[in-house]
Amino acid sequence: MHQTVYWYHCLDKHNGAEISSLELHHHLNSLHSGSTSQHLGKIPLVIGMPIMIGQNFNVGTGIVNGCVGHLKSIQFLVDGNSCRHATPCMIDTPSTSGEPLPHLAAQQSVILPDTVDLYF
Numbered sequence: 001m002h003q004t005v006y007w008y009h010c011l012d013k014h015n016g017a018e019i020s021s022l023e024l025h026h027h028l029n030s031l032h033s034g035s036t037s038q039h040l041g042k043i044p045l046v047i048g049m050p051i052m053i054g055q056n057f058n059v060g061t062g063i064v065n066g067c068v069g070h071l072k073s074i075q076f077l078v079d080g081n082s083c084r085h086a087t088p089c090m091i092d093t094p095s096t097s098g099e100p101l102p103h104l105a106a107q108q109s110v111i112l113p114d115t116v117d118l119y120f
Contacts, residue, residue, distance in 0.1 A: 003046045003047055003048060004046070005044050005045075005046050006044070006045060006046075006084055007042050007043070007044050007045075007083075007084065008042060008043055008044075008045050008074070008076060008084045008085065008086040009041065009042045009083040009084065009085055010028075010039070010040070010041050010042065010085070011085045011113075012024075012025060012028055012041075028041055028118075029041040029042065036116075036118055037116065037118075039114075039116050039118075045071060045074055045086065045089075046071070047071055047072070047073065047074070048070055048071060049070065049071050050068060050069075050070055050071075051068070051069050051070060051071050051089075051091050051111075052066065052067070052068050053065060053066065053067040053068075053069070053091075053093075053109075053111065055114075057109070057111075058098075060098060061096050061097055061098035061099075062093070062095055062096040062097055062098075063093065063096055063109050067093055067095060067096065067109075068093075068095070069091040069092050069093035069094065069095075069109065070091060070092045071089060071090075071091055072089075072090045072091055072092050072108065073089065073090045074086055074089050075087040075088050075089070086113060087112075087113060088110050088111065088112055088113070089110070089111045090104070090108055090109070090110055090111075091108070091109050091111060092107060092108055093107055093108065093109045094107050095107075096109060
């Protein structure tokens with residue numbers, strides 16, 4: 001089965017407003033992950049790809065750092081430059097337990113976008 005690969009970009013803001021300067025966008029996207037606390041400016045996502053959670057979301061149910069699953073769906077916004085920005089993503093997480101959130105099947109988890117402040 002062939003899946004389409006899409007790139008999902010971060011949503012850069014300064015003082016709460018989206019950055020409109022293409023020069024600054026290019027600068028931010030050129031930064032090495034070592035200078036951004038391991039955060040990337042864009043990532044490729046494909047439905048079905050393996051995903052590892054990098055933070056503790058719900059220790060009691062097993063949605064924790066190192067939990068492995070597969071990408072089930074991606075919600076996203078498209079900006080004026082046709083760049084995709086991921087919003088919540090759903091992953092199948094077979095190692096989790098407990099009551100699922102409303103409208104989710106058992107062993108499905110929702111991953112929310114992260115916000116990071118960069119100083120340089």
